[in-house]
Amino acid sequence: MDFSHSAKAADYLRRVGDFIRTEIEPVEAEYHRVLFETTRDRDAAWVVPPVLAELKAKARAQGLWNLFLPDEEFGGAGLSNVEYAPLAELMGRSSFAPVVFNCNAPDTGNAEVLVKYGSAEQQERWLGPLLRGEIRSAFCMTEPDVASSDATNMVATAVVDGDEIVLNGRKWWSTGVGHPDCSFVIFMGLTDPEAHRYQRHSMVLVPMDAEGVKVERMLSVFGHRDEPFGHGEVSFTDVRLPLSAVIAGPGRGFEIAQGRLGPGRIHHCMRSIGLAERALELACERASSRVAFGKPLANLGGNRERIARARIAINQARLLVLHTAWLLDTQGLAGARSEVSQIKVAVPNMALEVIDMAIQLHGAAGLSADFPLADAYAGARSLRLADGPDEVHLNLVARFELAKYLSENNR
Template sequence: MNFDHSPKTKGYIERLNAFMAEHVLPAEPVYAAQLKAASDPWTQPPVMEELKARAKAAGLWNLFLPEEEYGAGLANVEYAPLAEIMGRSFIAPEVFNCNAPDTGNMEVLVKYGSNEQKERWLRPLLDGTIRSAFCMTEPEVASSDATNMRATAIVEGDTVVLNGRKWWSTGIGHPNCRFVIFMGLTDAEAPKHQRHSMVIVPIDAPGLKIERMLPVFGALHEPHGHGEVTFTDVRLPVSNIIAGPGRGFEIAQGRLGPGRIHHCMRVIGVAERAFELMCRRALTRTAFGRPLAHLGGNGDIIANARMAIDQARLLTLKAAWMMDTVGVKGAMSEISQIKVVAPSMAQQVVDQAIQMHGGAGVCDDTPLTELFAAARVLRLADGPDEVHRALIAKLALKPHAVELGLVPSRK
């Protein structure tokens, strides 16, 4: 593995860092003030549209898509450091049209969408004029095992009928959200991973109802939010099924691989910002006549945080490189490893930064509480740590089980 960034990536890193410093980071308090001043918090702060226009004009747009027809043409390992830079700010991913869940939905439509679906839904997403959501997780069942899914997408002639309840549908509160991708059971008798379908559902489809917006540690994360949504006899043309009935799990795996790289690199950006705040606090805050950096074990805390962040980054870049060279299947263990390592590392680093800030760390004077929530939530999003550990162990044990003759060899 070559640890040096490609010339193309280096150029993007330089431009992205400059844009972040000049436009995005100074706009964070403006964004927050506009959101707070709005009579309806579920509205887009005007500064966001200004930033998006600037980013598009600067050519810093749709950087995550490897297909040059739609995006920047960057491989996973090339895009990864850019995702880390964006992860330093909660508003940055949307500024560059690289925000989840739209990124995953765009990847799905690029790879699996029909020409009609691409024209109607992908193009506006690529332009940043609409937003979208993804409806997969369900409140009634353990969604860490997606085969538990109860929601249905039943084909009746030229119509598909949707029923079920979903939650944690991120982005559905956004005023520009125009559709969701719904995953449901189509054929209970089919092989386990060919039973489900993914369907494009316009947000105004009869029978779709946003029941409530779900708070995370007390915050609703306006104007995006996370919704609990019911689907009651939602009838749509069968042409709204992505790639055809029964291909939901196939699509999900194709969607989650790159998305996990993006999530992990962004959360490394979260950790880097917390680390920077911690270091500055440690050097400028004095207690008992000495800077915090020289009190107790704070030096060790800072050193360990530095090492942990760098280790997580290297592992994530390795996973991205493997995805580019051997594909998602060949990188399954590494993808699961980063999904456990990166959010846990970030959660610990942010917690240490909060501790270093004392009372200031748990109020809104710093972004640390929001950074902590982001890291903690990611330990559940895209599969909980326990599911990923189970897969890592299974893949680690397999060659030894074959060698011992405990399972048959499959070539």
């Protein structure tokens, strides 16, 4: 593969990098201050700092919008996975930069689903406003009462009843349902328990204001609630919707889920690399400026070696992700299944190690809100569970490796 950027990607890299440095980084402290002030009351409704709308308007005016979407017909930038990956890394340096460019999860994955599988009606009602940044969305798949690492365990139901689909069940860790602009969710439920195990489930577009939908509570990660997006537990009680709300028709939920996850994991991993880069920068600044026992921290206790190993680990992870992105572009998900699982394990673990090292160099300050490291650690740690835990992906990688040696019955 060619490691040079295309002219188009290089132009976007320059423009996105400039925007982050000149527009986003200078207001990060103010953004988080407003969030803190408005969410101190844990029962108060969440609000979005006004500066975010201003930044989104500037980004859109400069053509830095929906960069994740390869489909130019829908207003995307027309970038391949390899071209978009370094942009995702840049955005990962800031907790809200992806939102500024309308490239934040789970909206990106939901938009990709609607582009690929949505009907004209679904695209007009939900995709258009989502791509214009007028609304937000969530994805409801994980359930509290079953081991969701095996998605076939799902007990929430999406049952066809005449010309309607009826939803019942409880979902949690539905990222984005706390946002004031969250207008719909994609719900995955069991439709036909007698069908093939990968044809039993359906995905349904559910308005947040539909009768029977209730956000039961917001969940925290190590005490962080990820305002103004959040991760919620949502109940669905006899939610009745027209069959036209089903994406691509009943029974196609697993097919859609697989198509959704490949590019999304590239995005997650590259943002995590950007997060690790920023943590390493903070670690180096601290190690160079802080003095203990008469020496800079960089010259104490093996810190130089820790910094060197962090640099090596980040570079290794980036190359693995870019190779996976290249495989997705050239061979599709079928040719990159093992690699997609490899990056899903390798990158969050790498980011955790780098962030932990940076926290250690900052001492107690690294645990506080004075630096972004505690939030970064919580986010990176959650990725070892989101979109499948490490163990599931390791098993898949091993299965591909052992397939070269074992008979089909022993894989």
